């Protein structure tokens with residue numbers, strides 16, 4: 001009996017791992033907490049039929065070629081696929097799976113958690129207490145921003161952006177959004193980007209990282225924001241020009257920023273952003289809840305198993321591979 005060869009680039013939650021093992025008990029799993037190095041990845045991918053990766057691995061043409069022409073599926077335990085060269089995979093007829101939907105709520109919650117933390121200066125307050133600076137209640141101590149009556153601008157109104165709008169209703173926020181391809185929902189009003197930036201007290205970014213959105217948040221974007229505005233980014237670090245953001249935060253041309261994602265990740269400890277009190281940074285935790293990560297692993301496993309069986313992936317990023325099927329692809 002021949003089994004397909006599978007490489008999983010990290011230990012994923014049991015929910016997904018069990019599904020893969022139930023179908024294919026023979027697996028190669030990278031056991032470390034840190035991801036495989038590039039060389040290790042190239043080596044372990046050689047000869048595999050299925051690859052289950054995370055957003056920490058660069059899956060490009062070189063990797064696909066190193067794996068070999070038998071590679072039938074690449075499944076990423078992420079909704080974002082900017083770490084994968086989708087064009088190269090499509091050209092090779094390899095379907096790519098991702099995990100949309102299951103992390104929408106967790107990520108929208110994180111956008112709000114970050115917004116609250118920065119607007120109400122939660123982290124600064126906590127540090128103030130631990131540093132032994134809390135001597136009295138003071139009418140002017142660590143004043144932040146009000147929510148009721150404020151305007152929230154959402155850039156990118158897909159699943160996560162609209163889930164943020166849904167939450168905003170409960171806080172009496174006026175909500176604007178900019179996304180030419182999206183329909184209005186949850187009382188959010190569509191506007192052009194300039195109007196959004198000029199009118200919003202809070203700006204939350206929810207676009208995928210592509211060549212068009214790289215450094216979308218640049219000096220020109222930041223200068224249009226209100227001087228007391230807050231920027232929240234839970235999408236991808238590359239969407240923000242971090243050096244322009246540093247300049248804006250340092251000069252206080254905006255009030256603060258909260259970043260769940262940076263470029264690169266992890267953010268180097270000598271990043272100037274870490275010098276700023278008005279910049280809150282957390283380590284890409286948007287989807288980091290037990291249930292969400294279980295479901296992400298399950299969807300990733302479903303995609304992997306379907307691809308290995310020669311079936312259509314339940315969540316496929318490049319469905320065009322099915323209209324020009326690759327020669328020789330078949331169920332194992």
Ligand code: DGY
Pocket residue numbers: 055077078079080081103235284285286287288
């Ligand atoms: C994703 O799945 O792309 C998210 O960024 C993970 O949190």
